[in-house]
Amino acid sequence: MTIDCTIMAGFGDHSGYNRPFGLDPNRETNDLYDTRYQQIYGYHTPITEEFQGPPLVMDENPDEDNNAYITTAISVASLLTENLLSHPFIVLRRQCQVHNNLRNYHIVPYTLLPVVVRLHRRQDVTTLWKGIGSTCIVRGLNLAVEDAVAKGTGWPKEVNKCNSVLQFVQHIALKSLSLALITPFYSASLVETVQSDIASDKPALFDVFREGFVRILEWGTPSKGRMLPIWAIVLPTVALGVSKYISHITLRSLTARILRFQQRHRHELSDSYNYSKNVQNPLIEDINLKANIFSFITMEILFYPVETIIHRLHIQGTRTIIDNLDTGTSVTPILTGYEGFMDCYNTTIAREGISGLYKGFGALVLQLVAHISIIKLTTIVVTEITNLLKPVKSPTNSDDHTQQKYLFN
Structure with a gap:
């Protein structure tokens, strides 16, 4: 093998060793190349001024792509479960609450299980799916x-776009105004989800639109x-929604920080610690997803008693x-006189x-168990599929061309 002396000059005392094929004397190496070369060949390679050119880029880790696919699938499954598949449990818990x-x-x-069977x-199989249309419409x-409020006022619609205390206050005001405006329609949707077929x-x-506008027109003196x-219901409804939202984002942020600290500490204890921003993106998304799910479950449990009062x-x-x-075979009217x-x-x-x-807390437990089970099942299925579709890795030391492909892009 013949190697140019200008290339061998950069090897110092290790001139007896051969670098992989594919080095261009006019190409600049960087610290990333030097690190990978040291990991594979076991010694440090000082970089000389002979190599000039664009920096070398490592191949992307396929495992990170798999993590990204899994995180995306879990996000979609969580969204579908929260908005659609959880509806039967929501119907049960609301009927118990009121x-x-x-x-x-x-x-x-x-x-609840024998009652659901009866x-x-x-009735028919759709008895626990009543009000699904109006629920989706209200959301x-x-x-x-x-x-519309964000575009009309310029207030930030997302909390991660708040760069000051004033913007955060505007964001909360946007949430409060939105909740106040949809309260009459939420009330009409609630009736559809609990009434017997x-x-x-x-x-x-x-x-739901017709009944909602009727509640708005009867703002002061309802005819029934x-x-x-409706003004007597708007304030507690908005207070519940805003309190739940603020608690949710606070707990989510705190949980994400704890998970990131644990992950960083775990990597620091291992030999493969490399806190590259590009590599860590799928990991950060996974942490944020876990924090969001944990915060959602906690808030549903914590605010359940207040939700019972609001629904009544x-x-x-x-x-x-x-x-x-109580029986699952009869119906009963709701007659209350709260002030x-x-x-x-x-x-x-x-x-x-x-x-x-x-009342009905068991339905919430079933809802959360179903939610977590679907996420776990989605994780297993997507992981198995990505493992089956993942290409087989070639040995890194099979030949010089394989080493070149491993070190260079």
């Missing part, structure tokens, strides 16, 4: 209102019995007939006890 005379509180999941036997309406006419897809005016205020006076979840948030809270504590605020 039923003030429910004898079996269903705080544990297994008490519901399906007496889409919320996004549309936020976008066998005792009420099935609503049309866009009835003990129905609370929304449903009062609407003459709604729901399925009786406001604190009156509802005090009455619930006095008549039903503290556990009355957790």
Whole structure:
């Protein structure tokens, strides 16, 4: 093998060793090349001024691509589960929450299973999917209102775009205004999700708009019995939504920092520690996803009692007939006379006890278990698929061309 002396001059005392083929004397090497050469051949290679040219770039790690695919799949699965697949459990928990005379509180999941079986036997398979259309409409309406308010006021729509305290306050004001505007439509959607199919006419897809506008027009004096005016419901609804949102982003940020610290510490203890920004992007996305899921689950549990009170205020006076979840074979009307948030809270504590605020908590447990199970299943399936499709790696020391491909792009 013949090697140019100008190339060998950069090897110092190790001139007896051969570098891989493919070096261009007019090409500049960098610290990345020197590090990889030292890892493979076991010694340091001083870089001379002979090599001038563009910096060398390492091949991308296919494992990082696999992690990116898995993270994307988990994000999609989590989004679908939260907005669609969780709806039957939401129907169950809301029916339990608004039923003030429910004898079996269903705080544990297994008490709900026989009731669900009887519901399906007496009704059809869609009994737990009622109100899915209006629920999706209200969520889409919320996004549309936020976008319109953000464009009209210039307030930041996303919290990660807040660079000052003033912008964060504007962001929270945007969230509050959006929640206030969609509260009447949320109230109409809530009625559709809890009313019994066998005792009420099935609503049309866009009835949620009609009922929502009726609640707006009856802002001060509702025409139906003990129905609370919408202004009396807007404030507690907005307070719940904003408190839940602020707690969510705070816990998510704290959890992400803890996970990043643990990951950095784990890498520092290993020999393969390389905190490259490009390499760490999929890892950061995975950490943010885990933090978001953990924060979502925590907030659902923490604010469950407040949600029970809010839902009872929304449903009062609407003459709604729901399925009786004590038996699963009958229906019952909702007849309450709360004067406001604190009156509802005090009455619930006095008549039903503290556990009355957790009616239907077993449905939430089932929802969260299903959510986590789907994410786990998605992770396993996507991991197996990416492993099957991943190309077989060639040995790095099989020949000079393989070494060249491993070291250079």
